[in-house]
Structures are given as C-alpha cells and as structure tokens.
Amino acid sequence: MTDLIRLSAADLAGAIARGEASAVEATRAHLDRIAEVDGQVAAFLHVDEAGALAAAERVDRARAAGEELGPLAGVPVAVKDVLTTRGVPTTAGSKILEGWRPPYDSTIVQRLRAAGTVIVGKTNMDEFAMGSSTEYSAYGPTRNPWDLGRIPGGSGGGSAAALAAYEAPLAIGSDTGGSIRQPGAVTGTVGAKPTYGGTSRYGLIAFSSSLDTPGPCARTVVDAALLHAVIGGHDRRDSTSIPQPVPEVVAAARRGATGDLSGVRLGLVSQFSGEGAEPGVMAAFGEALERLTKLGAEVVEVSCPHFEYALPAYYLIAPSECSSNLARFDGVRYGLRVGDDGQRSLEEVMSLTREAGFGPEVKRRIIIGTYALSSGYYDAYYGQAQKVRTLITRDFTAAFERVDVLVSPTTPFVAFPFGSRTSDPYQMYLADLFTIPTNLYGGPAISVPCGLSDGLPVGFQIMAPTMADDRMYRVAAALESAVGTLTPPAL
Template identity: 65%
Template sequence: MSDLTRRTAAELADALADGSTTSVELTQAHLDRIGAVDGALHAFLHVDAEGALAAARASDERRAAGSPASALDGVPIAVKDVLATKGLPTTCGSRILEGWVPPYDATVVARLRAAGLPILGKTNMDEFAMGSSTEHSAYGPTHNPWDHDRIPGGSGGGSAAAVAAFEAPLAVGTDTGGSIRQPGAVTGTVGIKPTYGAVSRYGLVALANSLDQVGPVTRTVLDAALLQQVIGGHDPLDSTSTTEVLADPVEAARAGATGDLSGLRVGVVAELGGEGYQAGVRQRFDEGVELLRSAGAEVVEVSCPSFVHALAAYYLILPAEASSNLARFDAMRYGIRVMPEQESPSAEDVMRATRDAGFGDEVKRRIILGTYALSSGYYDAYYGQAQKVRTLISRDFAAAFEQVDVLVSPTAPTTAFKLGEKLDDPLAMYLNDLATIPANLAGVPGISVPAGLAPEDGLPVGFQVLAPALADDRCYRVGAALEALLQQQWGGPQTPPE
C-alpha cells in the first residue's frame, strides 16, 4: 500500500504545502487503492478518476502559482451518493434514480470544488439513507473493512468504509438518525453530525428535512474539523442554514489534543447504556469515561427520561416526512419511467408502476408507515404525539446542559453485526439508532470517535459526545482529547487488518 493513503488529511495538507508531494500523486495513490480493494468492499458506487485527476492538476497549478484555494486544496475526498454532483451520477442507492446526472452541485459539493478538493467518487448508502447497514442499497451492500462478512453501518456505510480502508482520507456523509455516527462507530472512524443548520442542505436529496444534516467522515478529529471549515457556514440557498458563526472547530480540536479537560463537566446519559448494550461496548465506553476523568473532567450521571421514547418518535416523524419527500419521484421529471403492461396507461398508472419497480422494501415500508401516521384518524395519536415527545426530548437536553457541558454515551449498542442478520427484521435494525436519534430530534451536534475494540469480537466501538446546539466546538475538543489519550495507550491509531 502506498504510504500516502495511510496519512491523515492534515498530514497530506502539510506534505502538499512543503512540496514533498503533489495533488496528482496523492489522488492517483487513492485511486490505485480504490482499484485494489474496492472490488471486495464496494464502498463506491461511482469512481471519477478522470475528474479527480483533472481537479488535482488544477490544484497543483494553483499551488505552483503560490495561491492554494484552502488549507485542504489538493486533498481528495469521497462524497455520499445522496448529494447532487453536477455531471456525476447521483442515485441515492436507489433504482429509481439509476442513470440520473444532476444539472447542478449541492452547496457542499460546490464548496469542496471551490476549496480545491478532488472528488474521487460517490459512496454507497442505504436507499435514500433509510437503514443502518447499507444493505438496503439497490446496488448491493458495502462490506466492513474490519470483517468483510459484517455491515459497515448505515446509511453512510460507503463513506465510512472508504475512509476506514484508506480509499479516501476524507468523506462527506449525512446524518438523519445516526447515519454518520453509527457507521463511524462500527468502522473505527470519526463522524460528526453538526448542529442542525450548520451545514447547507441545498442539493441534498431530502430524507427528513427537519432531521437531515451533512457532516464530515474522517479518521481523526482534526481532519473532521478541517473539513467542517470547508463545508460549514450559512448558505442563502438553504433557508434553514444558520447565520450564527460557530467557534473555530480546528482550534477546538487542537486544544483538545493537549489532553487537558480541566474544568469540563461531563454527563453520562443514564438512559443510553446498560441493558441492551453489548458488554464490550460498555467496557470500552466506561474506560473512555475514566480517561476523560483522568484528563481533569468532572463526570456525573445525568438522566434524560424522555430519551426512552426517542426511537418511537423518530420512526413516526421520519416516515411522515420521508413519505412526503419521496412523492417527488413520480416518473415525470427525473429518474426512471416504467410503463405498466396495459394499453394507454395514464400518468398515475405509470407513477404506480415506476414507484413499485424503483423503490426497495425498506423505502416502501417507510412510505406506507408515514402515510399511515399522517392519515386522518391516526394523525393525533401518532404524528401529533411524536412531535410533542420531540419537545420533551429537547427539554431533557436543555435541562442536562444546565448541569454539564457535554453528554456522552456509546454511539451504537453493538459492534458491527453480520450481513443479512437483521435484513428482514426492521425493528431490530432500527434499534441500532437508539443512542444517536435524540441528537437529530433536538438538532444538537454529536461526534463519534473510536474507543477501541470490543474484547469479545475484536471489532470497533464508538464513543459519542453530544453538545448544545451551536457548541460543536465542544464535540471537537472532547473528541480530540479522548482520541489523543487513547492513541497514547495504543501507540497509534487502530486500523483494520490488511
């Protein structure tokens, strides 16, 4: 393996700056790595070697002229296939968008291009980001680099696997109920869901608008902070993007890496842990908490009683929003059109046939569930109640953040499970999101950092840090501190077997 693919984005940026490598050289190294390992992993749905190398050449020219476009100019990146990329196929892992090439860039993609990051390709995902295993992709699952018989998490399993397997130093993901953080946890990578509104959703194919958030997928906390600086900030094209300026994430990550958390108050969420959580996950989480204490943090237990209802609220609100959003796939304006076997079918007949052929099982389940939750007679009992529970969860966060600066929990209740294990048991699949969902319902930021390997199966465990809305810097600070302290113990990052 090329040494270049083992380096972090921050190290690559330094190497580009001191002239010891070029963007073309390191983009080619990552394309070679993709060529070598992606046949077995299937992290990518589409690789754009030509486009990436053209962007790399342009980056090298800028640098030679002494005017790099950003700190990450020339560092390649992978993009989840749910973000529109002009001229590059965007399928959302769905048959219904097979062959669609967007006529415009998502704001996040436009910012990556403007900052000079060559786009290696589009990564695999559960269809329309519905799932926790990437098995619901219409184009076949992604495999976990730690064990190819296991899932890489989801929905952003492709982005996490690509970063874990050194196919890309950086990736962009989206997180609606944990789709950045849970894949991070089970692949031993870093994933952060920023505060709702901290990154533009323009050009993101919506799953649930009030929950979706774009964020960085990386191998280190510092790299995530560097990427957030590129993609974050207000966008006039997204009316829900915040105009507040967040504290510098890079500064926060560097401060955290000193390993000093004196004066920081940490709350362990009583409801996110214990029963239902794998023993090895609990063990690594508890050790992480002890490390934070040793770094000077004051640790207390905090109760958020409404969190036990978060999963139920989420699986009503999400399907309700998704069933409305996916109405746009009508076989008229984009995507495939399937003609039913009948004479002179109407537009509605074509729509029904196309949506049956184009959507997979999980998408159909959630559209029907959402349609049910929004039906007259059920609306108050289901959707209306879920929205009230959302209020209770936000109140729990507010009360907790009066006592502590950050909340911590395991990111996912288990390590990576076997491919196929939960595919036909939707409820068991949903339970993976237990600890990640509350942050989406309340709009607060959350990061998952690698916490070591569970002793019983040798698979990665994730440690989640949650902070108040707009205080994403606390996630970076605490995440970087934990990362630094753990790597001191391990003697370096833990990486999947070759």
C-alpha cells in the same frame, strides 16, 4: 505513493502545500487504492477518475503559481451519493434515480470544490438514507474493512468504509438518525453530525427534512474539524440554515489534542446505562470514560427521562416526512420510468415506476408515514411524536445547564454479520438507539473510536448544545489523544 494513503488529511495537505507531494500524486495513490481493494469493500458507487485528476491538476497549477492553498487543498474526498454532483451519477442508493446526472452541485459539493479538495467519487448508502447497515442499497451492500462478513453501518456505510480501507482520507455523510456516527463507530473512524442548520441541505436529496444534516467523516478528529470548517456556514438557499459563523471547531480540536480537559463536565446519561448494549461495548465505553477523567474531566450522571421515547417518536416523524418528500419521484420528471407504452394512464405509470424503483425498506417507511399523516390519525401519531420531540429537547436543555457535553456509547453493539437483522426491522432500528435523540433535538454530536470489543471497533459519542460544535471536538480530540486511532486488519 503507498505512504500517501496512510497520511492524515492535515498531513497530506501540508505535504502538498510544501511541494513534498503533488495533488496529482496523492489523487493517483488513492485511485490506485480504490482499484486495488474496492472490489472487496464496495464502498463506491461511482469513481470519477477523470474529474478527480483534473481537480488535482488545478491545485498543482495554483501552487506552482504561488497561490495560497486552502487547509485541505489537494486532499481526496469521497461524497455520499445523497448529495447532487453536477454531471456525475447521483442515485441516493436507489434504482429510481439510476443513471440520473444532476445539472447542479449541492452547496456542500460547491464548497468542497472551492476549497480545492479532490472529489474522487460517490459512496454507497442505504437507499434514500433509510437503514443502519448499507444492506438496503439497491446496488448491493458495502463491507466492513475490519471484517468483510460484517456490515459497515448505515446509512452512510460507503463513506465510513472508504476511510477505514484507506481509499480516501476524508468523506462526506448525512445524519438523519445516526447515519454518520453509527458507521463511524463500527468502522473505527470519526463521524460528526453538526448542529442542524449548521451545514446546508441545498442539493441534499431529502429523507426527513427536519432531521437531515450533512457532516464530515474522517480518520482523525482534527481532520473532521477541518472538513467541518470547509462545508459549514450559512447558505441563503437553505431556509433552515443558521445565519451564524461556524464555531471554532479546528481550534477546539487542536486544543483537545493536548489532552487537557480540566474544568470540563461530562454528563453520563442514566437512560443509556447499558440496557440492551453488548457488555464489550459498555466495557470499552467505561474504560474511555476513565481516561477522560484522568485528563481532568468531571463525570456527572444526568437523567433525560424522555430519551426512552426517542426511538418510537423518530420512527413516526422520519417516515412521515419521507412519505411527503419521496412523492416527487413519480417517473415523470427525472429518473426511472416504467410502463410508459402509450396505453397506460399517468397514475399507472407512477405506480409501476414506484413499485420497480423503490426498495422494501423505503416502501415500508412510506407506508408508515402515509398512515401517520392520514386524516383522523395525524394528531394521534405525528402530532404526538412532535410533542415527544419537544420533551426530549427540554431534557437536553436541562442537562446542558449542569454539564458541558453528554456522553454515551455511539451504538449498542459492534458491527453485526450480514443478514442477521434484515428480517427484523425493529432489531435493525435499535442500531440508532443512542444517536436518535440528538437528531430530534438538533444539536451536534460526534463518534470517536474508544477501543475494541471482540476485535471490532467501539464508538464513543459526545453530544453538545446547539451551535456548540466546538465543545464536542475538544472532548473527542482529547479522547483520541489518550486512545489513539484504530487500524483495521490489512485487506
């Protein structure tokens, strides 16, 4: 049973399909692991033991009946608590949704169920996906399995930590400014942000609608690609969904795993040359780049001059959109309601509910966004930020005329100690310095482990053109073949 939790998702699915292990055995092994270590890690907000075992039993019955199983059938998966899951508590890490059980599944969850994966629970996150450390969860922080005194990244730290702690072989995250890739980098796991519109946002609790992108998290690149193929594709219920098939991400990952990158041109972004990044991070990144050149890749330095404005543009666009989206949490229709004693007005109840239900980081961003959208300031702030977004998109377009993918460190620093950045929001925001441009552009990007700095994982980011997700998987798998996967110290 213990050995099952160490298998990759692909190997575990193969063992189940061949009858070498049952889906129930695999699920029970992971549930036992959660019971053993999650008291220390706190990756999960809710563990659905009964639902997981019932799903596993369905897979075993299908195999016994001779039915053909999907490539991930029977494999446990952890789902970030920002995706609605029918009948299961879904909080987005906020007190304002405490106890809410959605009456419907998000498209991502529907596709996971249809593929025969086993959803073991919902993972912790920064409230409404606003944060880079999972310290802003209303339910307490998640801890990094590499060092329990350090953050696991954010906002999807619970999903990444669950992978690193061997509580699940697969997880789902969402990436608005780096919330899949940055946790992947600091936990030594793989996190992929698909092309915006390549995965459905239906049932994703909205933070910033023009940026939010659900995506796969895993311990290997092939596993991430397999999960991407399951959850991706057009969804008519999402107006921003791209009506095209999922790129051939699995084939690309398997091709990359052979270690041949002949003819691939890597664009080294000069604006990400290391200013503000820890020396150990840049050293590990440089060594990884050398490994890729030995596999046949050519490195070309490219300039993306407007990337330096990505951070301020993002922190106008995202808060503005969150200010609009979070207006729906009013204490009237669902979730928390405070002060409804029959004596107060509706406006007072709304105000009291939001005061009690929203945490400090969410309130900060709502205030920023409301100001940026207010009369007389819209053009000066939100409008200008959107113009910068256009310039960043042009930088990407020009760069991809010269190279196949762009590369950079995923984050400027390794996992930092709890509390070391919460008093200075700007220092916290810098965690997403290298990831935000891709969200503003809308293209895909992936973080893959590339080594250690002071004993902690470093992530290598690969960015590709829109709907060229397969390119990033090929390069990521090649790097993984050269570097190997990382294993945290035993808990």
